[in-house]
Amino acid sequence: MILTTFAEVDLSDPFFDSLKAAYKEFPVWFASKASEPVYVTFKEDGQLRGFLYLKVEHGIIDDVDPPLPAADRMKVGTLKIVAHGTKLGERYVKKIFDAAIKAGVDGVYVTVFEEHAGLIRLFKRYGFTQYAKKTSPNGTELVFIRDFSVLTGKIRRDYPFIHQNGHKKYLLAIYPEWHTKLLPDSILNNESKDIVEDLSHTNTIHKVYICSMNVGGLKRGDILVMYRCSDGKGAAYFRSVVTSICVVEEVRSRKDFRDKGDFLNYARPHSVFSEDELEAWWDSGKRMHVIRMTYNAAFEKRTTRGQLIDTVGLSSTRRYDFFELSQTQFDHILKLGKINESLVVD
Template structure:
């Protein structure tokens, strides 16, 4: 496997002679696990344009430590613009040359902290090939040291339970100065509600929230019931582990079930990763506030999701998450999944006590974006389709022979190539590198299904209930389409906590 690292990463490898810990760890783990690290020759061209000789020489000396990718045929400037957007500056051209290199698999992943590159990658549908340093570190650990990954869970807390001297709050304290103590005192005094994720005693992530009136919020989108996300923080030590996605999912489910009209959050421009995540799931920037914060709002819809003109079912699912379009344009499928793979894909369900399986309501999953890998010959499943996971027989399991989970398909691809499988699954997979290699050891292509996890069905629907309602004729042995009349019989049996 090959990493291409952007200049902005290389420059940070040394800061006044001190090796930056996370970049040094990235290189160490790459070396230990046989992952090659390259720079692009275009990065050299970019550095050579620096008019400051001393800085130019220092940067080039850092780049000299890495082999270069050279003589990569590049499309015309017009073609690059068509794919990646306007290129007003020379360094913009360098950026898209790096993206082009990973798009044609000269390198497997581009590692960059540049928000502009991440946005161009999304525009060109190559975002799954671009990682931050934190993303890359998590991928290396999961692929080659899978036992090191912890299974996070969101817990409810009150603000007075938090230690505001914890390192996770250092950035906020720095940004807001003396007002930080005033604000934390207010949070404690009002017993504000929080969601936290802990790793042992370490606070890995936190959200502090409150209800607001329209006059307090000063928002643009209509509605009376308003949820303000006062704080949304992931510890530097836990970046790349999808904790932000997990907390965002928690926010969406809470707002949807409790019939809020609007969610809003403020964020500084430097919080580029958070802003990209918010925008991915329907938040819109509606204004700038004093102090440099931007205000981002999302309407919380109710009822059936209808497609706007030209809108696809998957685009509607992202915008309205966790609500989704289930009209005739979205086909429905049931996917049988072995208990061992179910535990890998949905660990949050396996961690539930057995008596929860008999409790009304539904629980959201840990992260939103997931990937399912199988060898089904089905060629009709496509983006926007709704999928229902059915756990096969397992003695003693409350989910044995039951429909447990719902998702919406984002993408479907096929491969027999191990490197291709790594590239496609790196930002979603729960499997180690050894497990992925074992999967390709067969003669038929693997089907790789990227999907958004809508949620889990609680209690799960057993086969007896599914056959009695004429949803299924018998237990599914492979990916099976659910005809629309049968789906209409299934829908009333599912309680997600909101209408769909």
């Protein structure tokens, strides 16, 4: 996914045919937005497979029935995705939330024709509810809203917000070769953008992390501070960093899967490992823990191992693989990482 402008996007691409058919004014509207930003994703042949236009609106929205009360909202102006099994829709939903949180708005709304059932399911999955209808010469659209002031306590419906009360916090290590493929918004400045491929595990909000180390005690709702191990090009004190926050949805062990096929079906869409690597995990017969988690936020500033030791007070002698953080340590890491304060709620 890249950020560009309308002027740099080819309106003659067949990708836009359905939008032109649904909205007669679409070509004129598109031309009027020439200098405005838009997110796009391309196929290998250069044709579009994703398009997202976002706009902040203030006050009452009165072209829908019933009107939306006064607030600052992010409007999903245009969204179209051709996912082809890559879960690209989740990647775009994450981008919508990231942009909305950064803009400091009160919520998000989107209008969708009823026949786009897949898109409606996607929005409902992440807490959007139908509030109104919008009637125009193009027909009647359903209006879905996500009010950030309304939280349910559910991990997925409240995403990307993180509920911390009653949940433990842990540091969890991940090797550099897997890190950015699994957590693409946490890419380091010195990493190539080319490694963020358009694959299921890259696009998903939900991630699967597989390990043999003991993660006993980890429960649904617990919070993970992801720690990217050193790449070996220098001392871990300077090159190992914490990059992002995830929330545990489920933890399984080998005994929780009926057989290899059950394991592969569970892990394949959300794991960075290839089919052969997943099979090798299973066939090894060794202890295996599978953590399914949501990818909630990337730190704006990456805190190094040295800072974790010298400033946060973590041990300089322990192995940095998996261990519990105190509330004070967790709060300090959030502050150093400059994560948006509104994301972590009680």
